[in-house]
Amino acid sequence: MIQVESLETTKRIAEKLAQVVSENDVILLNGDLGAGKTTFSQYFGKALGVKRTINSPTFNIIKSYKGRLPFHHMDCYRLEHSDEDLGFDEYFNSDAVTLIEWSTFIQDYLPEERLEINIKYIEENKRVFEIKSVGQHYNQLKEVLKDDDATD
Numbered sequence: 001m002i003q004v005e006s007l008e009t010t011k012r013i014a015e016k017l018a019q020v021v022s023e024n025d026v027i028l029l030n031g032d033l034g035a036g037k038t039t040f041s042q043y044f045g046k047a048l049g050v051k052r053t054i055n056s057p058t059f060n061i062i063k064s065y066k067g068r069l070p071f072h073h074m075d076c077y078r079l080e081h082s083d084e085d086l087g088f089d090e091y092f093n094s095d096a097v098t099l100i101e102w103s104t105f106i107q108d109y110l111p112e113e114r115l116e117i118n119i120k121y122i123e124e125n126k127r128v129f130e131i132k133s134v135g136q137h138y139n140q141l142k143e144v145l146k147d148d149d150a151t152d
Ligand SMILES: Nc1ncnc2c1ncn2[C@@H]1O[C@H](COP(=O)(O)OP(=O)(O)OP(=O)(O)O)[C@@H](O)[C@H]1O
Pocket: 004, 005, 006, 007, 008, 010, 031, 032, 033, 034, 035, 036, 037, 038, 039, 040, 056, 058, 101, 124, 125, 126, 127
């Protein structure tokens, strides 16, 4: 668990992740409405070198950007009652990095190996990040994030 005391901490963790991701990485971002998934994604994308403004993909579901690596930003909120496959596998294997908000709604299409960040709202600017990894590569990413100053 990482104690996040401020927006600045969220930014620092997103930047750290952006430095270490590689092609075909898939990062799941879960947490309630307003937890900070899109905010994290915006910091992440910027640190990955995206120049365009990163907006919430809630309505489009998938938005793609150019950065150090191509960046696919997904928000599967609107797929809660659907089991439509929007070609997820092709996105995951396109030599890009993919961040998925509300990934639980496409559970069946997710790769087995991935990093998951669960954002829990504590109070106005405070959050707790719970990080889970499946696969050796993602275990390493998790270790890098855990090295954050304010970690237990
Ligand atoms: N430490 C923090 N980390 C992330 N967001 C924070 C933090 N502190 C305050 N916030 C604020 O909380 C809000 C989070 O909104 P955001 O749109 O990122 O949530 P979300 O999880 O994407 O919600 P949704 O499920 O509706 O898409 C923003 O207004 C952001 O500025």
